[in-house]
Amino acid sequence: MITHPKPQELTEAVARWIEEIRPSLDPRNAFLARVAANALAAVTRELTMGEQAQAAAVERLEALLGHGGTYAALNWELCEELRAGQMDTATPGLLMALRANVLDQLAIDQPTYRHEAS
């Protein structure tokens, strides 16, 4: 992949430009511009952290389900188990694994979100 510039440097540059012009916009567009800058910031974080987060999620899902697989296949299987009631809040390790996966996703989507355990 090209490194001069890296994709996350491009998203970062556009996000900075939006911040620069934001004060000159009418209130509705200033609001939407902030949303757009937030979207680019999330993409930047996903480009930087996404791969590692997914690898960690796969490890946790493998431990929970007892076998290997791709992220998509493991995630689908877990959903099916939960839907069928084969796993629930009493399943050992389930809530802990889900918490860790969700925290990694939240760090990409919305790192400033404050929740009851933060």
Next chain:
Amino acid sequence: MTVDVPAALSKLAVRLAGTRARAVDAQRLSGGASMETWAFAVEGPRGREELILRRRATAFDPETSRSTSLAAEAALIAAVRAVGAPGPPLVHLCDAQDGLGEAHVTRRVPGETLGRRINSDPKFDGVRPLLARQCGEVLAKIHATAPPPAAHLKTADAGAEIARYEEIYRASGAERPVLELAFQHLKKHLPPPRPHVLLHGDFRNGNLIIDPEKGLAAVLDWELCHIGDPAEDMGWICVNSWRFGRPDRPVGGFGEYADLLSGYEAAGGDPIPLARLRFWQTLGSLKWGVMCLTMYMSWASGGSASVERPMIGRRVSETEIDLINLLEAGL
């Protein structure tokens, strides 16, 4: 149909306040995707009046829409104001002559609606400790209101709400283990039935006008009014997504569960156990998670072009961490 709202407001000003009146300072307020909100003022022979226009931006389908018509919203505001709940005073229900589509005008109640300011601006330090109790008192009044028959309100209990949102989730094709777990868990832990009441349906920090001297001055956005379990409204205002950076204060990020519940009882509401409220709070986080998915879906299917919609899809993970916290604490 694109409507030139400021031009239509000038016409409306004459209708409301006489031939020499004019509309000034019209400004669309941010937020609100299906409904447009405009602040404006009418200057006429009787002086200046600060007003709010609410209008539906897209066609309204009473069969599929969750929300009521704006005419029904006007009837609801009148009904709750009659029992002393602070809906915004209705000034005018628009008709074809106004050229604004489906819309109504209310008086602008002074105060703050931005949750983050209410929760952290020192200006509100004095009233903040009173707010949860005031919310309980106002909810008791709303819940005691006889639903106006003209509003044709829908009824939904916990089981029906879960089924409806599960169907939407399935149709989205998303695979989110935490949402799946929450659906199954809530279905197994339904609270026992209790008498249904009139609900606000979107009673949360962000839809409240807070006066720095008096506290809760008005409750806005009545379009999601329906009939159901009183604990639904109580749980919704405790969903962490509307605590605006203050997860330590469960009611709206400004108050405590005990104050909300005791204010409700003191104003004549049938006591609600905290566990029932927490069930609805959990269902509230789950509903908001599914709503975030549907906002992304409406963008992905070409129904809405705004950058706001797909980005809201990235808020599902906030509801997932809140659900994990609630499920770990036990219902």
